[in-house]
Amino acid sequence: MTETNSTAQSSVHPRPVVGLLPKYAAGKPPEAVPGLESFKLSSNENPLGPVPAVLEVLHSASGVNRYPDTSCTLLRNALAAFFDVPAEDVVTGAGSLGALNQILAAFAGQNTDGAQDEVVYAWRSFEAYPICVGLAGAKSIQVPVRADGSHDLDAMAEAVTKNTKVVLLCTPNNPTGPALSAQDTEDFIRRIPTNVVVVVDEAYAEFVRDERAVDGLALYRKYPNVLVLRTFSKAHGMAGLRVGYSISQPGITQYLRAAATPFAVSSIAEQAAVASVENYAQVVQRVQSLVDERDRVTAGLAALGWSVPDAQGNFVWLELGVNTQEFAALAQSHALSVRAFGDEGVRVSIGETEANTRFLEICATYTKAPRRS
Known part of the structure; x- marks a missing residue:
């Protein structure tokens, strides 16, 4: 009996290169945690929105x-x-x-x-x-x-x-x-x-x-x-x-x-x-407020002894290596989603003031911080 399209296994295949490509992993939304407001710090989005x-x-x-x-x-x-x-x-x-x-x-x-x-x-x-x-x-x-x-x-x-x-x-x-x-x-x-x-x-x-x-x-x-x-x-x-x-x-x-x-x-x-x-003047004002928050976050990390690269975007990079997924899970347990890259590090977008403060509080309790050698 000849298989029909509804029963046959697909014989359609993409170009070979497609199977070799890495998969794009978009920043995930935060999980709900009772008693905490959730914040997404995983996609480098502007939390202030447009003008x-x-x-x-x-x-x-x-x-x-x-x-x-x-x-x-x-x-x-x-x-x-x-x-x-x-x-x-x-x-x-x-x-x-x-x-x-x-x-x-x-x-x-x-x-x-x-x-x-x-x-x-x-x-x-x-x-x-x-x-x-x-x-x-x-x-x-x-x-x-x-x-x-x-x-x-x-x-x-x-x-x-x-x-x-x-x-x-x-x-x-x-x-x-x-x-x-x-x-x-x-x-x-x-x-x-x-x-x-x-x-x-x-x-x-x-x-x-x-x-x-x-x-x-x-x-x-x-x-x-x-x-x-x-x-x-x-x-x-x-x-x-x-x-x-x-x-x-x-x-x-x-x-x-x-x-x-x-x-x-x-x-x-x-x-x-x-x-x-x-209305670019208003855009500049919003950007400056995020830059001020970025500087507050990087200063806070430095005060904790954390070593982070020069942050010139709207995010900071934590080179956590094998501790990457552990830190991302810790942030998620505090209603913050961050972007984990395998076993390389974590990128944290600059978000709302409360979110940034909570991130620093998490870092203050984490004992496996990236340190200067």
Whole structure:
């Protein structure tokens, strides 16, 4: 008797690369604990949300039966005026992750002869990098971060070969925290062939207070192979609306537009992003309040004798090693969800004041803290 579709075992299989990809693990929500308010500190979300003007846009939204402007003209013009760049140099995407996928689709993958392009990036860094690179058909070249969580730019430069098509620089680095310096980054770019696209991923740029930190826009203006990647998810508090963008010179943008997903940014999201740009002073105030909380947390950890990398994003990194899962479970038992990375460490987002205080209280009682050697 011939098996039907309802009884036969599936013979459908994905591309081999899919089975080799790591699984993206989104930050989990906190578990309910009697007597405690729960807080999510696992996804680097902005707990303050967007500015009031964005909420007004969302409340009055209409026209959802129509397709959005696939070029995001209103937002590109707003960003062009804000950054003093040509609107043609701005390409939008569904979050910075969507914009990144457009970059990889355009510049890195598997060639007609079957050879794979290479994408060089620091590791550990943004968890989605190996997934995006693998799905594009390219090969990941991961260069370990230094002991302080920063990029080893010398080692990354040495890892570039004739097969390298893209280099990803995550600054501040997620999840470890340090930002790249302007001088070190420019020295690095000068060592890289001009046919290699250098992506300066600045998802957390608004939180940086290190005066030596790199300014991706300054490098984009100077080097035709530099591309800046940014998002409205973090500082602007619009993670659920999925709005990101890249800024690069025409020699790059012409190909990004060819690889862009049509209608990736909804009309509502575009209008909300424009409203946030137009009220940027309020965004800055909210970001500064989170930076103040970040500084309070890092100072509190230092007072406890904990060793943590320089935190320039909206999170701190605890290199707990084999104690990673234990600490994450302890935080969960206190109604805090944090992001555990295997047996490497824990990333803790800066959240509400009460959540941050509770996190410090947990650390004060934990006896296996990361210490300076």
